[in-house]
Amino acid sequence: MDDFEQQFQTQQAWHATQDFLSSVTAHATRPAITIADTTLSYAALHTRVQTLAAAIAEQETAATTPVTAIYASRDIDTYAAVLAALSRGHAYVPLNPKFPPERNRYILERSGAAHLLHCAESGPAVAEILAAPSTTGDAPLPRQINTTQLQESRQPPARLHDNPYAYILFTSGSTGQPKGVALRHSNLSAYLDATFAVADYRADDRLSQNFDLTFDLSVHDMFVCWRAGAHLIVPTAHDLEAPADYLHRHDITCWFSVPSLAQKMRLQGALAPGSLSHLRLSLFCGEALPVDLAQDWARATTQRVENWYGPTEATIACTRYVLPSNPDAITGRFDLVPIGSALPGMSTLVLQEDGTPAGPGDSGELLMCGPQVADGYLEDAEKTAAAFVIPQGQELRHYRTGDRVEVTQDGVLNFIDRIDNQIKIRGYRVELGEIEATLREAATGCNAVVVPLPLKSANPTSLVAAVEGYDGPGRQIREAIAGKLPDYMSPNRVLVMQQFPKNASGKVDRGEIGKRVVKRLEKQNTAAGPKKLTRYDRLIQFAQEVNPALARSELEQAENLMDAGLDSMGFVDFTVRLEKQFNLELTQESAAELSRMSLWQMVDFLRRALAPQGKDRFQPPAANSLKTPELKRNLHYRAMRALDMLDKFPGFVSETQKPLLLCIGSSGFMRGICTETIETEAQALGQDLRAANLGMAMLSVAGIAEVCDYVRETLQAQGRRLSHAVIEMEIMQLSIMPPAGDIEILQDFKAGAFKGIERKYYDADTIWDSDSGGTIARSDKPSSQAAPQANWERKRAQEICRAFEGQLKMDDKAVAAWIKGVQSLQQVSDRVTAVIHPIQHPEGTAGLKQARQGSNHFSGLIDQARQETGIEIMLDTDFTLRSEDFKNISHVNDHNGRQSFSAQIARHFLR
Incomplete structure (x- = not known):
């Protein structure tokens, strides 16, 4: 055994090459790996590893960043390269041939890889990666090593590095950029120790390897195999098209895959009872496992089947559930197999929306804690701080998985869905997984995905279902589920797909399904x-x-x-x-x-x-044509939010004993106030309070003044006061050119005029959710393209600019109504502050200040309001907002703009 191997064998801390080297000694002549028609013994694979390690050593120095990238083709040198990089004390980072060159270039640069190993056949693809635009501008290109050209060489010299990280993987990022996760040798060691404590892998086992190396489940296959001294059999791309043939041809004994691959086998008719009885152990991970698919697999194998769960950030898997031996006894929430309980050494914590631990029967977000949890995200302190947290009442760091689970009476965890797969539609919270379970029941043996439309909308208005492999028209499924779901959960359409698209990890690609659904619908609509x-x-x-x-x-x-x-x-x-x-x-x-x-x-x-x-x-x-008595018939759909608030506000007040902070105003506040941000800022300043967003679209100034009266009456009836009241001074509403169609509804509401109107929740503008304090749903990310603008919007934008520059006169009646609303709030508030929502002025803040110099209508309004109410006014020019924070000229967007706007308000009046 050479010097560098002795270092790994004698060091106290476990290293990722250690198990392989032990197997080289104990099982030198046994097969270690098979790909296509090539099989290498442990000794032969070891020789190839040394050759690649020597090639790395020839190019590295003590100053070299100890990270090696591997262009992950399905060949033996790819797997040898993993061990070679590790043997040099490097972390390995795989590049996926299925990724665009720009994504792989990004991964290279963010990981800091100093070397890039690839075969000759992959040379052109690697050249494309290195020619792709740089994301940093100054990152040096890694040194290339063509593994095909390497012949057996001398043993490598002693290693120069000792990177504590074994591998770096990049997961999908919500903003479009992958997030780098570096896993330590100690993380992998903890996982392998836990795995071998619950699973009896043996040297005579023949393990599958169904994953690309960019998917962390591939780490399980490799390092479990090498610890056991077993035989790793890597399927070719052709094998993965007919996985059952691959299983039988190679007599696989231990299976590990995502459920989607098993679903593919089922659609190919390969899961007949007893057909896979040579599989003594089957593990599924990476996706939710449907109960009916698990039952079919269990009948086909008649052996041990388990469902494992875990995110990349917690090293491969961290919980497991052993399926009952009787397939008919396999059950689960939403017809999904439970994810079970924590692996040895790991612990789970389920937190409800209010941050309290979930008890039996409750659901919430799953957090993981233990030695498998990674340090965080590479060079991304903000995302790390958001995902890796120490929850209240806990001492250790936990990883927030973003998955919603249910805690059963016996402590087993039922997977429900991704938290971002819980949507709100027509005012109702909906778990897409519940709809998908109903669809799978109606289309036996088929998978289902529900797509909310419009795509990527924070407030979808329609649901379309896609069903995989169904042999009839989609309308049959829609008819079969008729009456089984509430109307708001019933898909508008059901489309049939022969096979769902998969991402690079072999999982069902929901994003791609959504795109295909939209294309299919557009084509159908055109044809119809x-x-x-x-x-x-x-x-x-x-x-x-x-x-x-x-x-x-x-x-x-x-x-x-x-x-x-x-x-x-x-x-x-x-x-x-x-x-x-x-x-x-x-x-x-x-x-x-x-x-x-x-x-x-x-x-x-x-x-x-x-x-x-x-x-x-x-x-x-005319703007006033919608007043009563025609109000009930002509009530604008966006005014539904005001009716919703009037119904729910008394209950909101009575449900909390914390000091109350209310933000009252027009659609600017409806769009711009985030109660969670305000509460967080208050906590940072030592104040524990409950905030509410009473911003309303379609209410006139008199209508908002009525809301202030309603707030006063409600608080007085319950013997409560406000800690803070923030009221918007909406310049356009106070001008002689107010928004069209604005109305007042409180008196009609009190008189019962709206009792006969069906409450229809169309979008965020029509919902007042007491759980969120009236905050509208948040967009997942800012739009990459400017929204289309109608001519009437452009004209209105010009009017808004004129008003903020002080050129438009104010309406005396509107100003008087606003002042009356302020005075109502002053009767029940310890402090009242007025806020003027900033606009995206073409000349910016400096231009507005310049336009307001001297006597103007804007300044006159401010002076009058201060004289008659005595309240503090936070001017629009007091805010610091970027152009990308705005949705349009007078509204911040639902993404970062809202958070920045709310935080600046909170810091101003809570300081």
Whole structure:
């Protein structure tokens, strides 16, 4: 044994090459690895490892970053390269041939890899990676080593490095950039110790290796095999197309895969009872395991089957569940097999939304703790701090998995779904997994994925189901589940796919399924429409272009487009198409009127709007045309949020004894106030309070003043006071050009005028959720493209700029109503602060200050408000916001803009 091997054998801490070297000594002539028609013994593989290690040694220095990248082809040198890199004291980082060159270049640079090993056949692909645009601009390119050109060489010299990390993997990032996770030798050691404590891997076992090296489950296959001295049999790409043939041909005894591969075998008819009886141990991991698939696999193997669970950040797997020997006894929440309990050395913690531990029967986010948990994300302190936490009442660091689980009476964990797969639609919280379980039951033996539309919307309005491998039309499944789910959970459409797309890890690719669903719907909608389009057909076409899930029949039956499933932002997009197609000059008033119309009413609208000049020329409705007694019939859909708040606010006040902070205003506050951010900022300043967002769309200044009265009456009735009240001073509402269609509803609400109106929750603008304190759903990421802007929006933006520059007069009645609302809040508040929401002015803050110099209507309004109420006013120019924080000229976006806006407000009045 050479010098560098002696170092690993004699060192006290375990090293990832140690088990392999022990097996080389104990099982030199036994087969170690087979790929295609090539098999190497442990001794032969060891020789190849030394050759590659020597090649690395020739290029490295003491100053070299101890990280080696491997272009992970399915050949023996790839696996030898893993051991060679480790033997030089390097961490290995795999590059996936399925990844775009830009992604692999990013991984190379973020990992700091100094060497890149690849075979000759992969040379052109590697050249593309190195030619891809740099993400850092100054990162040196790694030294290439062509493994094909290496012949057997001398033993490598003593190693120069001792990287504490064994491997670095990059997981998908929510912002589009992969997150680097470095796992220590100690993390891997803890995992292997736990695995061998519960599983009896032996030297005569023949292990599968179904994963690309960029998927951390591949680490299990390699290092479990080498610790046991067993035989690793790597399937080719062709083998993975017919996995059952691969299993039989190589007499695999220990199986490890994602459930999707087993589903593929089932669709190929390869899971007949007893057909896989040579498999003595089967483990599934990486995805939720459906109960019916587990039952079919258990009947096919008649042997031990387990469901393992774990994120990359906690080293491969950290919980396990042994399936009952009787397949009929396999059950689970949403027809998914439980993920069980923690592996030896690990512990689980399930936290409910309020941060308290979940008890039996409760659900919440799963957190993992123990020696398998990684340090964090490479060079990303912000993401590390968010995911690796010390929960309240705990002493040790935990990893937040982002998975929702249920705790059973006996402590077993049932997987429910990803937390981000819980959506809110029409005001209801919905677990997509529950819908998918119902679909799988109706389509026996098939997998199902539910796609919320519009894609990536924080407030989806439609659900479309995709079912894999069903041999009939999708409408049969929709008919089969009719009545089994509430209306808001029933998919609008069910599409059948022969096979679901998979990502590079072999998992079902939900994102790609969503894209394919949209393309299928667009194609179906185009085919279903008439070839010659009338104005009526054009309207349907525009709505379906915005949201392809909207069926023609649903659009035709709906009272308005929102009732059919279009959200408020989608409606703006609809008006953009309308203006362009018909060369319309819509105003804010006419756009508001359109949002209330059915398709046939829109056709009549177009007829009048496009009629020749004269007395019949269409005129927009007056802004005050929607007052009572016609209010009930014409209530704008966005005013539903105000009705929702009026119903729920008294209960919200009574449910908490903490000091209350309320933010009251227009749609600017509705969009911009994040109660969680305010509460967090307050805690940082030593104040424990409960915040609420009472921002409302479609309420006039008088309507918001009514809300202030309602708050006062509610608090007085319950004997409560506010710690803080923050009221928006909305400049446009106070001007002589207020928003179109704004209304007051409180008196009608008290009189019972809305009791007969069905509460329809169309999107975020129509929901007031007491659990979140009225905060609307947050977008998963900022949009990469600017939203389309209608002509009427551009005109309105010009009016807003004029008002903020002080050029527009104020409406005396509106100002008086606002002051009355402030005075109502002062009766029940310890402190009242007014806030002016900033705008995205073309000239920025400096331009606004310049425009306001001297006497102007804006300054006059501020002076009057301060004199008559005595309250502090936080001006729009007091905020520091970036252009990317805005959704449009007068609203911050639902992503970072909201958090920044809310944090600055909180720090201002809580300091």
